[in-house]
Amino acid sequence: MDRRFPAERLARIRTFLHHRLGVPREGAGGPPPSLHAWKIPPSRVSPELVSRLRDSLPQGAVSAEGEERLLHSFGRAYMDLLALRHGQIQHLTDLVAHPASIPEILATLRFAEENDLAVVPWGGGTSVVGGVAPTEDSHHGVITLSMGRFTDPISLDLPSRLARFQCGIRGPELESYLSARGTTLGHFPQSFEYSTLGGWLSTRSSGQASTRYGDPSHRLRGAKVVTPRGVVSWEQGVAGASGPDLSGIFLGNEGTLGIFAEATMAVDLAPAASWITVLLFPDWYAGVEAIRTLAQSAPTPAILRLSDREETELTMEGRAPAAGLGGKIRDRLGPRILELRKMDPESLCLAVVGYEGTEGEVRRGFEVLKDVCRAAGAVDLGRPAGEAWRAERFLLPFLRDDLLTDGWLVETLETGASWTDIGPLAHAVQEALQAAARKEKFPLFVGTHLSHAVPEGSGLYFSLIAPQFPHREEQQWTALKEAATGALLRSGGLLSHHHGIGRLHRPWMRSARGEISLGALEALKAYFDPHRIMNPGKLLP
Amino acid sequence: MDRRFPAERLARIRTFLHHRLGVPREGAGGPPPSLHAWKIPPSRVSPELVSRLRDSLPQGAVSAEGEERLLHSFGRAYMDLLALRHGQIQHLTDLVAHPASIPEILATLRFAEENDLAVVPWGGGTSVVGGVAPTEDSHHGVITLSMGRFTDPISLDLPSRLARFQCGIRGPELESYLSARGTTLGHFPQSFEYSTLGGWLSTRSSGQASTRYGDPSHRLRGAKVVTPRGVVSWEQGVAGASGPDLSGIFLGNEGTLGIFAEATMAVDLAPAASWITVLLFPDWYAGVEAIRTLAQSAPTPAILRLSDREETELTMEGRAPAAGLGGKIRDRLGPRILELRKMDPESLCLAVVGYEGTEGEVRRGFEVLKDVCRAAGAVDLGRPAGEAWRAERFLLPFLRDDLLTDGWLVETLETGASWTDIGPLAHAVQEALQAAARKEKFPLFVGTHLSHAVPEGSGLYFSLIAPQFPHREEQQWTALKEAATGALLRSGGLLSHHHGIGRLHRPWMRSARGEISLGALEALKAYFDPHRIMNPGKLLP
16 A cells, blocks of 8 residues: 555544544554564464365465465454554454466355365455454364456446456456446445455445446346355346345345355446535535435435534645634634625535536536525535535545544445434534543544435444544443444444444344244355355354 | 227228138127126035135135136136137136235135135236136145235335235325325336236236336235245345345246235336327337437436337327338328438338437437437427327237237237347247248237336247137147247247236246246245245246
């Protein structure tokens, strides 16, 4: 990872957090150790077994080497990143396999079944919920099955707008293939540069332009999924009525039933035009109403995101040094605009709205936007501010790395609900998080935004920053996670809107899904994976 | 059923079929017998057992009476209608239960389990694939579980555009509740007046305006499904990432796993404006290309339907008496239009295109349509022709009844595929049907239309008319069904696009879905319905 968050803005955010949370942290956490400094435990899979697997896969496709195992043992959850920084290895995968064909994936699964090894599918390794961690001791070892050799586009049926890919392909390569042919999948998660099509499908990922393009799970039209039971294959250009659609079972299976090897996706024409801008709404409530109106109007915006006043202040901090949200706004815009509009500068909320499509769609979208802004009393900060947001939209994980080095806890949580439920849900989660922090006696910053809006409701995203409790990091994290998850489930929120379940949300699966639904998932598990080798310790409680 | 197909048009269609297929049929099949003429076999469920079920349900909720059993034993498949006309009872349901609450549904299922009775869920009784037939002898009797007391709207969350209903509600009552509140579900299947929300969901129904509104299965956001295992309940305003989505399992389960009791549907604003018209394309290929362009353009039409020249001739017959398609067109439009455009009158294809939405959307849609028509060399016959189609769109089943009385075989088949596959698919099915008719030595009319188009492809619908083989009706029907289904599966078509599987498509489930997928459905069956009481003989091979 050779990219960085801009140094000047990082410095301002450091100052803001210092003032806001009352503790200086710079450098307190320390940088991550070099890979060579790790003491790597030996693979639990014997050299004899390793060479047996090597015999059924092409040369170089199996590694038991330490550095490769280390690089395939951690996702991007807060606790993963801390473990990497502290050099704490609790569980390391024992083998990394790189099959290059469906028979090679099947051979790897057979080998795992025969030798009681767990299989953890690996796409981009960007799970923030422990989805790729080799956490279980229930087997004689763990094979991490990398999809790094499944990266080819297969075909594009342009008249039908159907594109087929191998599922280890990453965002940039997938979009570059499509855009060279005038099309797009329209999926831009924050992990876009690293995550893979197979990961998107198996976690039900959602992206920043989902209001227009939907999620990859809505665009799946055919697939080959490799399970221990065999290869499940379906292909349908259009939805049918030939019984239950099993694609819903594999979407979100998180590698516990099978591995997406190939997928046919419904693609869109690449947009001929786009417009993106940043708006200031007088307060959160006015902003939510405006975002709802936009999500329910045609043409639908592609990007639609509303920050609460806390997240707005953090965002402005990188750009205007004055104290307080009002100060920053005045610094940036001058007092005149606000006085004219009689807005309270301390309650302002930033929004990002972007339209894509034909010239006509974008023009009409902008007209709808003008009307909605006028009704809500919002100020349009204009396209350059929007383009600045777009240029930086994949950078926030790098800011997180810098803040971890400073000794901050940096975590994100997400949920979603209908428009009617979303206001009380946001409030309940914020209250529960602050109550947990008060109880544990640490200061906590919570920024909130709405994104991934649809006509019925929206995703809701919380960014948490607090000083790390040295040596009690997991306890501190658990207190926040439990408080937030309890509150969001009580308020009708989703256990996860787009991060998935993995290891970290698994304790709440029973209350979120209910006994009968889980029983059905267990029945499917018993059928597709009778030896229970697939990604143990994830998803299913 | 007190409605009729217009008598004058019926007379012309009779003449057309006579000329075209070479045999006069009027009255040859005879009218259906009166209900009182039936010899109804006694219920196989003993009076003692009936009174035990009566004890657990409210008064009047259980009937073993002959006429009620007869009325709940047949769907609307060709073979159902023939059986009714010939007074042939092979299987009659033994009891009809009308539970009025979820505990009462559960009590009925428990009773069935304890006494080895099959349960056939009954919504509108409009299945054309044998989905509601009490066909199996594997139990000690059959209870038909009518949802006729589950007909209430429950709630409407207007800001979130989410409406909740009991699932026995029919099309007109559902749309009337919604339209009184400025909203619509946008689902208008040909069975609209009789079929129910629960039936739409459990068969994956699609409707005439699906190009704009999608199918009910795309709009399901929460439900209570009653299974022998218990009530499965989920509610999510927005799509989430909390593991596999089991709604895909119940959508299309056709009552073999459980019964939709309540459902939350994402609704749309009722359209403020609409425009519908009929077009004449020079030929099928030009029409398909134009329909594809319209389905892939914004705003999306609501109604989009293209008839081939055969169906076009049958449609024109009701309206213009001259012989041949060219003659009818000239009769109707005058020769001038065609000569101007140098079209071959014998290859013309009718299309219906309708836009709905805001005034602006409809206006822009009409502009797109004008451009597409110009490029394709099509003639716009104008709004009155479109309105005439709309006024009659639920009448075709009544025409079928009249033609059956005349002694015609009248059957429909449907499939679907991507735009790339759909042309060869249509041709392959037509060829296979005509070859089967030649082999069995009867004349056959096959009309074809495209409908339910989406950006990736379309549904494809075939209307078959032939003189009935007296006493060999089933053999004749089977020859056509097998020829068509074999051809469509070989050409990449769906086993069913929107009719479902039921009893009649079940023999092809194995080849359409594959062993591993069917194994997964069996695993779910064993979990949700361990005593296999739910709708036996349907869907699962």
